[in-house]
Amino acid sequence: xxxxxxxxxxxxxxxxxxxxxxxxxxxxxxxxxxxxxxxxxxxxxxxxxxxxxxxxxxxxxxxxxxxxxxxxxxxxxxxxxxxxxxxxxxxxxxxxxxxxxxxxxxxxxxxxxxxxxxxxxxxxxxxxxxxxxxxxxxxxxxxxxxxxxxxxxxxxxxxxxxxxxxxxxxxxxxxxxxxxxxxxxxxxxxxxxxxxxxxxxxxxxxxxxxxxxxxxxxxxxxxxxxxxxxxxxxxxxxxxxxxxxxxxxxxxxxxxxxxxxxxxxxxxxxxxxxxxxxxxxxxxxxxxxxxxxxxxxxxxxxxxxxxxxxxxxxxxxxxxxxxxxxxxxxxxxxxxxxxxxxxxxxxxxxxxxxxxxxxxxxxxxxxxxxxxxxxxxxxxxxxxxxxxxxxxxxxxxxxxxxxxxxxxxxxxxxxxxxxxxxxxxxxxxxxxxxxxxxxxxxxxxxxxxxxxxxxxxxxxxxxxxxxxxxxxxxxxxxxxxxxxxxxxxxxxxxxxxxxxxxxxxxxxx
Amino acid sequence: xxxxxxxxxxxxxxxxxxxxxxxxxxxxxxxxxxxxxxxxxxxxxxxxxxxxxxxxxxxxxxxxxxxxxxxxxxxxxxxxxxxxxxxxxxxxxxxxxxxxxxxxxxxxxxxxxxxxxxxxxxxxxxxxxxxxxxxxxxxxxxxxxxxxxxxxxxxxxxxxxxxxxxxxxxxxxxxxxxxxx
Numbered sequence: 001x002x003x004x005x006x007x008x009x010x011x012x013x014x015x016x017x018x019x020x021x022x023x024x025x026x027x028x029x030x031x032x033x034x035x036x037x038x039x040x041x042x043x044x045x046x047x048x049x050x051x052x053x054x055x056x057x058x059x060x061x062x063x064x065x066x067x068x069x070x071x072x073x074x075x076x077x078x079x080x081x082x083x084x085x086x087x088x089x090x091x092x093x094x095x096x097x098x099x100x101x102x103x104x105x106x107x108x109x110x111x112x113x114x115x116x117x118x119x120x121x122x123x124x125x126x127x128x129x130x131x132x133x134x135x136x137x138x139x140x141x142x143x144x145x146x147x148x149x150x151x152x153x154x155x156x157x158x159x160x161x162x163x164x165x166x167x168x169x170x171x172x173x174x175x176x177x178x179x180x181x182x183x184x185x186x187x188x189x190x191x192x193x194x195x196x197x198x199x200x201x202x203x204x205x206x207x208x209x210x211x212x213x214x215x216x217x218x219x220x221x222x223x224x225x226x227x228x229x230x231x232x233x234x235x236x237x238x239x240x241x242x243x244x245x246x247x248x249x250x251x252x253x254x255x256x257x258x259x260x261x262x263x264x265x266x267x268x269x270x271x272x273x274x275x276x277x278x279x280x281x282x283x284x285x286x287x288x289x290x291x292x293x294x295x296x297x298x299x300x301x302x303x304x305x306x307x308x309x310x311x312x313x314x315x316x317x318x319x320x321x322x323x324x325x326x327x328x329x330x331x332x333x334x335x336x337x338x339x340x341x342x343x344x345x346x347x348x349x350x351x352x353x354x355x356x357x358x359x360x361x362x363x364x365x366x367x368x369x370x371x372x373x374x375x376x377x378x379x380x381x382x383x384x385x386x387x388x389x390x391x392x393x394x395x396x397x398x399x400x401x402x403x404x405x406x407x408x409x410x411x412x413x414x415x416x417x418x419x420x421x422x423x424x425x426x427x428x429x430x431x432x433x434x435x436x437x438x439x440x441x442x443x444x445x446x447x448x449x450x451x452x453x454x455x456x457x458x459x460x461x462x463x464x465x466x467x468x469x470x471x472x473x474x475x476x477x478x479x480x481x482x483x484x485x486x487x488x489x490x491x492x493x494x495x496x497x498x499x500x501x502x503x504x505x506x507x508x509x
Numbered sequence: 510x511x512x513x514x515x516x517x518x519x520x521x522x523x524x525x526x527x528x529x530x531x532x533x534x535x536x537x538x539x540x541x542x543x544x545x546x547x548x549x550x551x552x553x554x555x556x557x558x559x560x561x562x563x564x565x566x567x568x569x570x571x572x573x574x575x576x577x578x579x580x581x582x583x584x585x586x587x588x589x590x591x592x593x594x595x596x597x598x599x600x601x602x603x604x605x606x607x608x609x610x611x612x613x614x615x616x617x618x619x620x621x622x623x624x625x626x627x628x629x630x631x632x633x634x635x636x637x638x639x640x641x642x643x644x645x646x647x648x649x650x651x652x653x654x655x656x657x658x659x660x661x662x663x664x665x666x667x668x669x670x671x672x673x674x675x676x677x678x679x680x681x682x683x684x685x686x687x688x689x690x
Contacts, residue, residue: 033648036648037648037652039652041652044647044652044654044657047661048644048647051640051643051644051664052640052644054640055636055637055640055641058628058633058636058637059633059637061627061628062628063626063627063628063629063630064626064627064628065624065626066624066625066626066627066676067624067625067626204607204610204611205539205610205611205612205614206611206614227535227539227610227611351607
């Protein structure tokens with residue numbers, strides 16, 4: 001009785017379910033599919049069923065994160081941590097040496113020039129500015145700049161790709177390209193950020209940069225931003241460069257092709273010496289690397305008309321893939337440039353951060369750059385005059401001083417004077433001691449109305465122990481020769497510097 | 510320290526199977542610099558619909574080629590979908606755009622989806638589509654053994670790399686593990 005009832009209920013339920021199922025749209029298709037799918041092939045059906053069940057299982061599985069579990073903190077713990085936290089200063093507290101340096105720092109009043117007026121009323125011979133050709137005092141340039149200012153206003157107030165480009169910028173680009181003999185050129189608004197933006201616009205994570213150990217701070221920043229793999233070679237050692245290139249090529253032989261670059265400087269900011277460009281070109285062609293050459297300190301300085309290392313060492317500028325130079329300093333304008341092929345330049349217009357995101361160069365500086373480049377080309381005697389002064393200054397210092405030697409190249413107006421190794425050894429001077437001694441020399445020179453400066457250490461990253469700071473230049477005096485002084489004045493200044501060095505270093509025990 | 514740079518790529522030259530190690534701190538910060546637009550779109554509704562649209566279009570395309578039977582046309586639809594999805598989700602690595610300074614260069618798209626989380630709705634959908642397509646195409650190939658074997662192999666090839674157990678696993682038969690020093 002009960003059983004019958006139950007059976008009847010079940011049958012009814014089944015019939016209802018069946019009827020309901022048939023009402024569902026598409027049920028006939030599913031039924032037909034299931035009926036026809038068996039086909040006397042149990043293995044195949046089993047695979048299909050298995051796959052179906054796997055899909056069901058996957059769909060029903062709860063999602064989970066593969067991220068590392070974060071530590072859960074209570075409100076009190078968070079408050080406690082916030083209470084405990086003391087912010088690190090953005091800039092570390094000045095050291096005793098830096099305090100002293102700040103105290104004695106000379107302050108210029110009025111325009112800079114070969115003879116500058118200090119805030120204490122004295123007039124000094126300025127050998128601490130990059131005013132090599134004394135274009136600062138050139139009335140013609142000043143007149144042109146004022147004219148441009150009246151026409152164009154102060155700044156374009158927009159990035160080059162966004163209403164910032166003016167006809168004067170395009171003219172300056174053409175002028176630089178024509179001067180160097182490259183196909184194209186791009187102008188940046190700031191010299192420091194030119195190379196640190198050019199490198200990451202070409203070299204990315206996974207690409208390889210082979211760089212000189214002594215490259216300047218801007219290049220280091222560029223390499224860091226680019227996230228590329230970097231290999232260093234010994235400073236200006238072409239054999240070591242070849243060894244590194246060989247190693248990179250053999251390591252990369254079986255891997256997907258990556259971009260490879262050699263990054264070095266024309267005149268080294270930290271050493272003052274010059275690169276061996278013909279050998280470098282030979283190696284880059286042999287091992288199929290691209291060459292990024294930072295001519296920040298050599299453009300406008302080396303060569304018969306100031307074209308830089310390429311002119312001085314008789315290398316066609318088109319052999320260098322990217323030439324980076326500066327329009328500030330000796331050229332009396334501002335900003336930097338990168339010259340290369342049409343493709344190299346056009347690539348940067350959209351993908352080089354400091355070009356795309358920074359306001360364009362003020363028009364008056366752009367015209368000034370064009371003017372000074374024209375001056376250098378039309379009157380190579382400007383450069384010869386400077387070289388005469390360099391020779392005069394060098395004669396007073398390098399072979400004649402018992403205490404220092406000049407690491408700079410013969411044509412480099414920035415003369416870096418380091419203490420001779422035997423002096424350092426006999427007096428056992430640490431780098432900090434050397435800085436102290438050289439600062440004393442700078443002070444002594446200033447007392448004799450000659451303004452020179454020291455080569456500054458590269459800023460150390462915060463929170464990194466001193467032994468991990470990496471390569472640092474040897475402490476050096478920096479004497480910037482200018483053609484704004486006569487030969488006689490330069491000679492006199494050189495003598496003063498030599499005597500100051502002798503006085504300070506000999507006194508030091 | 511798993512975040513240590515040295516550990517970020519370790520060598521296991523003796524083994525064919527290589528697990529992609531966790532990212533270094535620098536890579537992690539680059540990854541989070543911008544949302545990963547390369548993987549985010551799979552969560553959009555249109556991205557789900559487009560699978561069906563593409564399958565139907567492929568079917569139509571193979572149908573209008575003269576001389577192609579229904580069985581071949583379904584099999585071609587199936588393997589072309591499987592091939593396309595394998596290429597897209599499991600073969601190509603990194604991000605085609607320069608959003609994250611190449612911080613995703615070692616991960617394929619499947620591993621980038623939802624930051625590598627497992628069993629998320631998008632992944633469930635992307636796994637069930639090939640299984641459903643496989644069941645349908647075996648049905649319409651009338652359970653012919655040859656077509657069945659071809660379709661099964663194609664399907665297995667896209668399902669295995671989707672399994673959570675194969676997350677960040679690289680199998681190198683011809684190429685050894687990447688070494689980076």
